Every structure is written in structure tokens, then in C-alpha cells.
Amino acid sequence: MTFLGMPLMRSKHAHTDLPGGQGNIVETEPFPEVSHQHLSNQQLRTNIGHATSSIRDKRAGVVAELDDWEELREAGSRAKNQVMANLPEYLVEFEENFTAAGGTIHWARDADEANAIVTELVEANAPVLANGRREVIKVKSMATQEIGLNEHLETQGIDAFETDLAELIVQLGEDKPSHILVPAIHRNRDEIRDIFMDKMPDAGKLTNDPAVLAEAARRHLRHKFLTTKVAVSGANFGIADTGTLGVVESEGNGRMCLTLPETLITVMGIEKLLPSFDDLGAFLQLLPRSSTGERMNPYTSFWTGRTEGDGPQNVHLVLLDNGRTRALADEHGRTALNCIRCSACMNVCPVYERTGGHAYGSTYPGPIGAILSPLLTGVEDEANGSLPYASSLCGACYDVCPVKINIPEILVHLRSEDVKANHSPVSTQLDTALTGASWMMGDGKRMAAAEKGLPFAHKATRGGQINALPGIARAWTSSRDIPGLPEKSFHQLWAESEGQAESEGRTDHDGETENGGDEK
Structure with missing residues (x-):
């Protein structure tokens, strides 16, 4: 396939019957239908409301510490816009540097190609266990959720074990993530305790104390870290001028996956590039403050290819299109690709806070999901066409976005595209x-x-x-009441008020004249 006229997608798994770069995101029911179900779930609304308000308060505190926050936002926006304006050239530069450092790049047009590539690599590098299946450990990755990698691997006899605490909760609970940063935000500590005791054979009796639950997860995962030969990760950043990949996380599980296995397979969207290492200075301040309300991420890991005797010796990167070239071609919506997955927009969104992430029916919920999913796969699908309407257009998402994505403006644009495409009654x-x-x-x-x-x-x-x-x-x-209608319009009330004021003014004026005469 060609990428903006450049022959970049060179996977041997190409499907000639598929349009180049067409998105393929696993979806469920349309937002209007699912949101009504979740609006009546009081426990869900309580869990999400408590979590998002806590994150909002933390973010506001650490952002207020910086006098140059707006300058940092501008720097982040400028760097991402530069990448989108020159993406083909940056991809070529990145490929050359990544390959020169000992890594191997695979190009995937869509979810099918990406899943096939990862499956082939796992089968070549992960041993078959006594139960007849293979295993991989995973770092939290939105890209692999987008393409449904875990589900695909399961059908191929490969078990993927999530190592991020929240992702582990979702996986053990046979659930789906509902938040970009905190996938299990819809669960409270009692629900998590019950999941662990039910699904972890070695959990034993647990309390709902977060420290106790975290320790149970550590014990559960430790053996996997030490014995599994293949890891799959996502990436927060790809640095074009060095061929470096980077992951930021809060628990240390990512670093275990990035250093202990013999084979490391990373799946990264082609939009995640930055021009140079110098650009990280702004993003490593913007991302943690906007996402977790922290001044810096506890664990920030970078790797450039392979190093003899140090870390994984088979280093692979699957560069994923899956609709991103389609989004890039939309001049009004392409800035959605600037997203650094901080989730700040979700934490301030009144619609998300009341419906939760599952209602959006795709990997990317909240305001960013309402624009990103339709851009990747088109508004022709009913579920995608409804997503841009899942907003009050209050503008709070734009105010907090660390890279200044004008989400309300793109929502309005996509609503217009939906009308043109679907011509609904x-x-x-x-x-x-x-x-x-x-x-x-x-x-x-x-x-x-x-x-x-x-x-x-x-x-x-x-x-x-x-x-x-x-x-x-x-x-x-159907979901709100209209206030009662007044007896009089604003114009009528204004006219009456002006008339009364004029009348009172005449009375006062007459009084002043008489008083003045007396004084003289």
C-alpha cells in the first residue's frame, strides 16, 4: 500500500482486498443505546465520579505549580503538528535508526495484519508448555486493545497475561477497560477483592485494603515475569532521530516486561513519533501532570534496538496504521492524532462521568474516543456516527488537553460528516x-x-x-426535563422594567426640582 504516496506498508501479510489504512476497531452497541443502560447504574456513577474528581483535583494542583504550563502545551502541540505535517519522512527516519540499532520493523495496515505478525513472532520465540499452549506477558497497551490482540492470540493457542494492575483486574473479571489511564475505574475495592479471590488460585483470604490487593497481584505475577520468554508492549513515544522507543508507567511492571524476556514485541501507532529526544522535555512534564496528577512518572523506560547480553535479544516493532492515514487525510480532524493518551479530557467530561467508558463501544472512550474512533473507521457505521453527539460541547476537554486538541471543534465537524454520510431522519x-x-x-x-x-x-x-x-x-x-415556561419573555420583562425605571425617574426628577427651588 502507499502512505500519502510513499510505499511504506511492506508487510508480507498484506490483504489486497482491504483498503489501505482502513481502521478495524472492535466495537459493541451504539452509544445512545448503551448509555441509557449505564445511566441507571448508580454504583458505576459513584465509582467513576469519585475517581475522576480525585484525579481532577490532583491535576489542578500540580498544573498550578508551573508558571509556563501554557508554553509547555504550545510546545507539545507544535511538536505533534510538525510530526503530522511530515509523518512519511519521520517514519522513514525512524525505521532507518531503529533497524541500525538491531531492531526489526514490521508494517501493518490494519488489525488483521498486526495480529498475524505478532502471532507469527510469538510462535517462533515462545515455547509450547505442558498444557499445549504458549504464553506472553503484556505491558498496558491501547494499540493492542484497539486491534483485539489478546482475543486473537487466545484463538491461536497463546495466553496473554496483563501485568498492569488495572488491566489485570479487567482481565480476571472478564471485563473491558472503561478508561484510558485507569481501565478498572468502574470497579471499587470490594469488587476487586472479590475478583481476586475468585480468579487467583493463590490469593487466599483478602481484605479490601489497596496495599493487600496490590501485594496479591505481585505474588500472582512474579512467576510470570521470571519464566515467560516473550513480552508484548505498547509505546508512548518513538524518537525519530535515534530510533528509540519509550514507555512511561507507575508500577514497574512495564520495566519487568521490557528487560527480563528474551523477545520483546512492541505494537505502536504510526502517530506516536516525536522528531527528536529534545522534544521529550515538554512531554515528560505534560503527560504525568495531565494523566495521574503527578510531577513525573515513577517509571520511565527507553530502549534503542538490542544490546548484546543486556535485555531482550529479539527486538521487534509493529508499526500500525489501522485508519491513521485516513484520519491524517481529514484536515479538520487530523489533530486528534496528536493525542498522547493522558485521559485528562475524560476526567472533566460530564457525559463520560455519567455513562462510563463502556458506553462508547470502542477502545477509546470519552471525548477523545468520540472523535478518534470515527476518524479511524469512518462515521458510516451507526456506532461511530453516534459518538460525536456524546458531548455537551462545554469545551472543558479542550481546556485541559496537554497538546491543545480542539475536541469540540472536531466533534462539530464529525457531526456534519455524519449528516452527509447517513442522511438520517x-x-x-x-x-x-x-x-x-x-x-x-x-x-x-x-x-x-x-x-x-x-x-x-x-x-x-x-x-x-x-x-x-x-x-x-x-x-x-428522554433523559432530562425542560424547565417550566415563564409567563413573560425577557423582552417583555425588560420593557416593563424600563418603563418602571422611566416612570420612577420622572418622579425623582420632579422631586429634585421642587427641592432645588426650596433651597434657593
Whole structure:
């Protein structure tokens, strides 16, 4: 396939019947359907509300410590925009440097190619165990979740063990991640204790103390770290001028996976590149403050190819397109690829806080998921087409984004694309309603005439809340109430107020004149 005119995708697993770079993200039901189910889950809303508010407060505190926070955001945005404007050249530069350092690069157009590549590498390097299956350990990776790698490996006789604590909770609970940074944010400590006691044979009796639960996870994973020959990771950064990969994490499990196994396979989206090592100065301040509310990540690991006698000796990187070239071709939406997966937008989003991540039906939930998923796979699919509407357009996500992605602007753009692509009846009704409103509000006399009906509407509704409306408005009132209609419009109240003020002014003026005469 060609990447913006350049022959970059050279995988021997190519599928000639697939469009180049077409996204392939595992999805569930559309957002409008699933969100209604989750809105009624009080425990879910409590768990997520408590967690996101805690992270918000921590982030605000550490961001306030920096006088140059906005300058850092600008530097991060500038570096990512530079990458997107010159991505083919940076990919070639990165490949040359990564290969020169002893690593091997594989290009994957989509999820099928990436999964096939990883499977082949695991089969070549991981021994078959007594149970007839192979094993790999994994560092938390959004890219591998995006392509459904764990599920694919399972069908090929390969068991993938998550080593990130939250990912382990999700895996043992036979669940799905609901947050980019904290995949198990929808679980409380009692639920986690029950999962561990049910699914960990060596867990024994546990309390809900976080330290006790973390120690149980360490004991469970320690043997895997020491015996598994192959690890799979994602990457936060790829440095073009050195061929270096980087992972930032909070627990140390990532470093175990990156150093102990004999074979390391990394899956990274092609947009994760930075031009040079110098650019990391801004990102290593932006990312931890925006994600965990920390001044720096506890564990930051970089590796460049392979080193004889030190760490993994078989180092592979799968560079994943999976719709990213499609997103890059959208001049209005391509800045979504600047995302560094900090999750700050999710922690301030009122919609996410009430529905949770599962409602979004894709790997990337929250505001960034509402734009990234449709950009990667298109708005033609019903689930993707509905995601850009999962927002109040309050703008909080843009305010906290460390690389200044204008998410509200892209949401509006994608809503327009959805209307063009799907031409749904809802859009037709909305167009009719907005056209009528524009006609009425475009003329003062027409607006005044419409306001004369307000007293009748107030009387008809008895001044109470409106719980149900017909047509397209039914979707609005299905989850919210409209405040009661007033008896008088703002214009009427203003006119009455002005008239009263004028009358009072005349009275005061007359009084002043008389007083003045007396004084003289």
C-alpha cells in the first residue's frame, strides 16, 4: 500500500482486498443505546465520579505549580503538528535508526495484519508448555486493545497475561477497560477483592485494603515475569532521530516486561513519533501532570534496538496504521492524532462521568474516543456516527488537553460528516427545526409575535417542567426535563422594567426640582 504516496506498508501479510489504512476497531452497541443502560447504574456513577474528581483535583494542583504550563502545551502541540505535517519522512527516519540499532520493523495496515505478525513472532520465540499452549506477558497497551490482540492470540493457542494492575483486574473479571489511564475505574475495592479471590488460585483470604490487593497481584505475577520468554508492549513515544522507543508507567511492571524476556514485541501507532529526544522535555512534564496528577512518572523506560547480553535479544516493532492515514487525510480532524493518551479530557467530561467508558463501544472512550474512533473507521457505521453527539460541547476537554486538541471543534465537524454520510431522519427533522428557528429569530417582529404565545404555553403546561416532547426532541427529554415556561419573555420583562425605571425617574426628577427651588 502507499502512505500519502510513499510505499511504506511492506508487510508480507498484506490483504489486497482491504483498503489501505482502513481502521478495524472492535466495537459493541451504539452509544445512545448503551448509555441509557449505564445511566441507571448508580454504583458505576459513584465509582467513576469519585475517581475522576480525585484525579481532577490532583491535576489542578500540580498544573498550578508551573508558571509556563501554557508554553509547555504550545510546545507539545507544535511538536505533534510538525510530526503530522511530515509523518512519511519521520517514519522513514525512524525505521532507518531503529533497524541500525538491531531492531526489526514490521508494517501493518490494519488489525488483521498486526495480529498475524505478532502471532507469527510469538510462535517462533515462545515455547509450547505442558498444557499445549504458549504464553506472553503484556505491558498496558491501547494499540493492542484497539486491534483485539489478546482475543486473537487466545484463538491461536497463546495466553496473554496483563501485568498492569488495572488491566489485570479487567482481565480476571472478564471485563473491558472503561478508561484510558485507569481501565478498572468502574470497579471499587470490594469488587476487586472479590475478583481476586475468585480468579487467583493463590490469593487466599483478602481484605479490601489497596496495599493487600496490590501485594496479591505481585505474588500472582512474579512467576510470570521470571519464566515467560516473550513480552508484548505498547509505546508512548518513538524518537525519530535515534530510533528509540519509550514507555512511561507507575508500577514497574512495564520495566519487568521490557528487560527480563528474551523477545520483546512492541505494537505502536504510526502517530506516536516525536522528531527528536529534545522534544521529550515538554512531554515528560505534560503527560504525568495531565494523566495521574503527578510531577513525573515513577517509571520511565527507553530502549534503542538490542544490546548484546543486556535485555531482550529479539527486538521487534509493529508499526500500525489501522485508519491513521485516513484520519491524517481529514484536515479538520487530523489533530486528534496528536493525542498522547493522558485521559485528562475524560476526567472533566460530564457525559463520560455519567455513562462510563463502556458506553462508547470502542477502545477509546470519552471525548477523545468520540472523535478518534470515527476518524479511524469512518462515521458510516451507526456506532461511530453516534459518538460525536456524546458531548455537551462545554469545551472543558479542550481546556485541559496537554497538546491543545480542539475536541469540540472536531466533534462539530464529525457531526456534519455524519449528516452527509447517513442522511438520517433525525438530521432532517433537526434541519427543519433549525431552519424554522432561524426564520423566526431573524426578524424582531416575527420573534415578538411568537413571544405573544408564551402566556398560553405557560398556562397549558401549568408552569411546570416539561417531561416529554414529540419528534426529534423526544431524545432530549428522554433523559432530562425542560424547565417550566415563564409567563413573560425577557423582552417583555425588560420593557416593563424600563418603563418602571422611566416612570420612577420622572418622579425623582420632579422631586429634585421642587427641592432645588426650596433651597434657593
